[in-house]
Amino acid sequence: MIIANWKANGNLSSNLAWHKEFVEIFIDNNFSDIGIAPSNIHFTQLQELFKNLNLKIGLQDIDFNGGARTGSISPSMASDAGCDFTLIGHSERRDLFKEDNTVIKAKIHAAINHQINPILCIGESEECSKAGKTRDFLKNQLITALSEIDVKDQVVIAYEPIWAIGSGNTPTPKDINSIHEFIKDVVQSSSANNTEPKVLYGGSVNNKNAEEFFNEKSIDGALVGGASLSANQFADIVKIYRKVKIK
Numbered sequence: 001m002i003i004a005n006w007k008a009n010g011n012l013s014s015n016l017a018w019h020k021e022f023v024e025i026f027i028d029n030n031f032s033d034i035g036i037a038p039s040n041i042h043f044t045q046l047q048e049l050f051k052n053l054n055l056k057i058g059l060q061d062i063d064f065n066g067g068a069r070t071g072s073i074s075p076s077m078a079s080d081a082g083c084d085f086t087l088i089g090h091s092e093r094r095d096l097f098k099e100d101n102t103v104i105k106a107k108i109h110a111a112i113n114h115q116i117n118p119i120l121c122i123g124e125s126e127e128c129s130k131a132g133k134t135r136d137f138l139k140n141q142l143i144t145a146l147s148e149i150d151v152k153d154q155v156v157i158a159y160e161p162i163w164a165i166g167s168g169n170t171p172t173p174k175d176i177n178s179i180h181e182f183i184k185d186v187v188q189s190s191s192a193n194n195t196e197p198k199v200l201y202g203g204s205v206n207n208k209n210a211e212e213f214f215n216e217k218s219i220d221g222a223l224v225g226g227a228s229l230s231a232n233q234f235a236d237i238v239k240i241y242r243k244v245k246i247k
């Protein structure tokens with residue numbers, strides 16, 4: 001699966017142009033392996049543009065509850081609006097909006113209870129990576145966010161090292177693969193039904209480096225930020241993914 005995270009980018013006319021350019025590139029128009037998480041305010045626009053094309057439209061975050069929570073999107077609103085998936089725990093949410101693992105766990109619960117597929121984002125800082133503590137850190141993020149959650153196929157993990165986001169720096173494909181194996185192992189051994197999750201990689205993925213990543217067995221797809229803002233470049237990444245993974 002390839003997911004575009006548009007963050008706080010886009011506007012009504014640029015989204016329209018993006019859609020036009022994107023659909024013109026593909027002949028078959030089966031987009032079931034692609035997701036877009038636009039801003040909340042553009043969710044319905046994207047849903048309308050891509051209707052009947054099977055492309056998943058998700059949110060970048062949801063709240064764990066509704067009611068007196070100014071500025072929030074409640075889980076029931078999201079599911080009522082037809083939200084297919086939601087990112088949860090993106091490092092920008094953790095850092096800028098001070099979300100901790102307890103809040104993130106509540107959001108995962110809320111998403112699952114409302115039939116919205118959660119994509120749990122985890123990743124270590126540069127400091128943590130340099131100190132050789134990445135695995136311990138990720139394990140803690142996984143265990144605290146997923147405890148008491150019946151991990152089934154719908155939980156996807158996105159590994160996004162914070163230092164790789166928007167920086168042009170990435171771990172080597174082999175290093176990412178090895179971390180993904182570790183993530184699968186941690187989730188599988190703590191899940192009641194032995195489910196192995198899909199693990200996406202995010203952090204400076206573009207149309208030049210995507211192939212090296214997708215060649216690795218345990219890299220199941222990508223969560224793409226900056227490069228997804230260009231329809232053309234995002235389409236390239238989708239094509240590379242299909243060539244390598246779907247054959």
Ligand code: 13P
Binds near residue numbers: 203225226
């Ligand atoms: P970039 O692809 O811009 O590094 O962003 C990654 C990301 O944060 C996706 O969620």
